[in-house]
Amino acid sequence: MAGAGPVGCVTALYLARRGIPVTVVEAARDFQEDLRASTFHPPTLDMLDDLGVVQMLIGEGIICPVWQHRDTREGVVANWDLGVLRDDTRHPYRVQAEQFRLTRIVGNVLRGMPGVDFRFATRASGVEQDADGVTLHVETANGRERLRGRYLVAADGASSAIRKSLGIEFAGLTFPELWLVVSTPHDFARHFERLAPIAYVADPDNWFVFVRVPGLWRLLFPTRAGDTAERIVEEEVLQARVQEYCPTGARYEIVHRTAYAVHQRVASSYRKGRVLLAGDSAHINNPLGGMGMNGGIHDGINLAEKLVAIWRGEGEDGLLDRYDRQRRPIAVEVVQTATLRNKALLEERDPAKRREKFDVLRRVSEDPRRARDYLRQSSMITGLERAAAIT
Ligand SMILES: Cc1cc2nc3c(=O)[nH]c(=O)nc-3n(C[C@H](O)[C@H](O)[C@H](O)COP(=O)(O)OP(=O)(O)OC[C@H]3O[C@@H](n4cnc5c(N)ncnc54)[C@H](O)[C@@H]3O)c2cc1C
Incomplete structure (x- = not known):
């Protein structure tokens, strides 16, 4: 396994729970504490439950049974009550918790398990393969090493060194503007009537997203043409921007600020021989809808099920082509489409179209x-049901 982000950790845990030996290499010195994903969708919670870690995650997060579409002028447009999914899932709610909480929980479980070799500060740099297995080239503080295994899962993120070394295309687009995430302990619910812990707020000029995580609210919004990453995170510039979304006249305590380039890309193949891509190394999308990490975890579980079957001699190598057949179309046709549609809804400028879209949502x-x-x-x-139906 290359990469101990949420996808690498969960995939490794699925394999380790079934007694498959796993080596995990992670370039960083410790679990990354980056502030990216914060939403776990119901089917992902079901999967984490099957792996025995969901209660630990829920214990560190916020249960969110309702989320919202809002408009800056009209307030609440639609309240989405996940209770209607009670026959579809054991967890009819979203859980708000930063992705680093999951990687820490799963990583710590993994590191205590027999058959798991977990290596931080070990960077995968290239791969060779033959009929029997894969040789992974890694770089450590003590020099270069080669690790041998039967298969390699490349969960090494959007800039995947493995994907690049295999020459797999990653076509798509990068939005011209950077997006910003700002975290503050300020309680935005004091200013917005009936504010849910997740609210997508439409505005023709200034759309944004409110997301609550334990102890903090996060505000996600795009920068404007001409803003640079350095300028937009400057204290005074940020203070002014946050006042535009929620004017209080008082300074905000800003705990974290991060500017991101946002892309929509899918790898041309999820498989090259014995190397399989999963998570951001295979697909990336804008964060509106919280589908990147969730979809990556769904990849990881789908792939791990097949690797277990092959390992036990209960399935053929062709199962791995099925992984690509099942999961790539979901990234291309479901996730890319949904996230672009979510963005188009928030930024719709035509008043008639806005009205029509809001009426439908209501x-x-x-x-x-x-x-x-x-x-x-x-x-x-x-999307999961559609993938499962693909042979
Ligand atoms: C602002 C923002 C908000 C988001 N919100 C959501 C959300 O609410 N819900 C959601 O589902 N998704 C969300 N996402 C997307 C989500 O963060 C990613 O989809 C998710 O992190 C993908 O997980 P991953 O494990 O595939 O990759 P990563 O999290 O990028 O993990 C890759 C790991 O591999 C390691 N690595 C990299 N290169 C190497 C190497 N050569 N060798 C060894 N290790 C390596 C890295 O250090 C890292 O630990 C959001 C993204 C952003 C930017």
């Missing part, structure tokens, strides 16, 4: 049967 959210269909899609249940 009507759907108020009809339990249609709300269930909508939430099965936004919670990624439909």
Whole structure:
């Protein structure tokens, strides 16, 4: 396993729970504490439950049974009550917790398990393969090493060295503007009526997202043309921007600030011989809808099931082509489409189209049967069912 992000850790745990020996190499010296994903969707919680770690994650997070679409002028447009999914999942809610909480929990479980060799400060740099296995080239403080295994899962993130070394194309687009995440202990719910812990707030000029995580609120918004990463994170510039979204007249305590380039890309193949891509090394998308990490974990579980079958002699190598057949179309046709649609909704400038889109959301959210269909899609249940139906 290359990479101990959420996807590498969860995939490794699935394999280790079934007695498959796993070596995990992670370039960083410790688990990354980056502030990226914060939402775990219901089917992902079911998977983490099967792996015995969901209660630990819930214990560190916030249960979120309702999320919202809002508009800066109209307030709440739609309340999405995940309770309508009670027959679809054991966890009819989203859990708000930063992704580093999951990697720490899973990583610590993994490191105590027999058959797991967990190596920090070990950077994968290249790979060779033959009929029997894979040789992974790694760089450590003590020099270069070669590690041997039957298969390699490349969960080494969006800039995947493994994907690049295999020459797998990563076509798509990068948005011209950077996006910013700002965290503050300030309670935005004091200023916005009936604010849910996750709220996508539409505005033709200034859309943004509110996300609550334990002890903090996060505000996600795009920078404007011409803003540079250095300028936008300057204290005074940030203070002014946050006042635009929630004017208080008082200074905000800003605990974290990060500017991100945002992309929409999918690898041309998830498999090259004995090397399999999963998570951000295989696909990246904008964070509107919280589908990147969740989809990556769904890849990891799908792939791990197949590796277990092959390891035990219960499945053929062709199963790994099925992994690509099942998971790539979900990234291309479901996740890329949904995240682009989410962005288009928030930034819609045409008043007639905005009205029409909001009316649809209102009507759907108020009809339990249609709300269930909508939430099965936004919670990624439909995508998992569609993948499972692909032979
Ligand atoms: C602002 C923002 C908000 C987001 N919110 C959400 C959300 O709410 N829900 C959601 O589902 N997704 C969200 N995402 C996306 C999510 O963060 C990613 O999809 C997720 O981190 C992917 O996990 P991963 O394990 O594939 O990759 P990563 O998290 O990038 O982990 C890769 C790991 O590999 C290591 N690594 C890199 N190169 C090497 C190497 N050569 N050798 C060894 N190790 C290496 C890295 O150090 C890292 O630990 C968000 C993203 C952003 C930017």
